[in-house]
Amino acid sequence: MAATAIDAPVRLRVRVLAVSAVVVFNTALYLWVNAHPLRTPTMLPVTALDSWFGWHAWTIWPYWLLLLINPFLAVCIRERRLLLATFRAYVVAMAINLLVWLAWPTQLPRHPLPDTLDPLTTSAWQLLLALDEPDTCFPSGHITIPTVVMFAFAAQYPAARRWIWLVLLLFPSIITTGQHYAVDLLGGMLTAIAGIALAGHPLWRAWRRPSFAG
Numbered sequence: 784m785a786a787t788a789i790d791a792p793v794r795l796r797v798r799v800l801a802v803s804a805v806v807v808f809n810t811a812l813y814l815w816v817n818a819h820p821l822r823t824p825t826m827l828p829v830t831a832l833d834s835w836f837g838w839h840a841w842t843i844w845p846y847w848l849l850l851l852i853n854p855f856l857a858v859c860i861r862e863r864r865l866l867l868a869t870f871r872a873y874v875v876a877m878a879i880n881l882l883v884w885l886a887w888p889t890q891l892p893r894h895p896l897p898d899t900l901d902p903l904t905t906s907a908w909q910l911l912l913a914l915d916e917p918d919t920c921f922p923s924g925h926i927t928i929p930t931v932v933m934f935a936f937a938a939q940y941p942a943a944r945r946w947i948w949l950v951l952l953l954f955p956s957i958i959t960t961g962q963h964y965a966v967d968l969l970g971g972m973l974t975a976i977a978g979i980a981l982a983g984h985p986l987w988r989a990w991r992r993p994s995f996a997g
Contacts, residue, residue, distance in 0.1 A: 798857075809924075818916050826891065832965040836958045850925065862939060872982045873978060888919060922970025926971025
């Protein structure tokens with residue numbers, strides 16, 4: 784009976800409410816830490832990889848897509864044990880991020896916006912810059928969260944493993960928008976892996992069984 788209960792699907796309304804609450808809490812916590820660093824933020828050295836990616840104004844759109852796709856994929860995780868494992872992995876991974884942000888805040892000065900952008904792209908940039916301070920760069924929570932959610936989504940839907948990794952193509956947008964250093968991307972992926980490894984055991988078990996119902 785317990786196994787049946789834990790495997791039971793969570794109602795869509797409950798999933799939407801739970802994911803929405805996490806999004807609101809995560810956003811509020813991130814913005815607060817970003818706006819109130821405990822120490823003077825440190826600028827990291829710009830690497831050859833940062834220079835190779837460069838800054839491209841149009842990548843504000845894949846950047847916003849990366850942010851918005853997370854709650855959608857999370858809401859689609861319907862089995863109780865997988866959804867709970869996703870939340871646990873997220874909490875552990877983001878707790879690691881938070882500790883680093885508090886102990887070693889980093890900063891990346893914003894790139895000036897050119898005057899030649901179309902009004903819609905300018906508005907997308909203005910919204911981002913109004914919300915997000917140039918601090919708490921490493922590790923990137925904008926990479927940690929989608930990495931956890933992608934892994935969980937693919938655990939729920941094995942057939943999605945053939946295409947879900949296309950989301951990775953959006954990851955460099957955190958660099959090309961000047962929001963993060965290249966090393967922040969790697970750091971975000973590592974904390975996600977740590978969260979999954981430490982708290983996402985049902986996700987790993989689902990991955991080892993390709994026939995897992997999805």
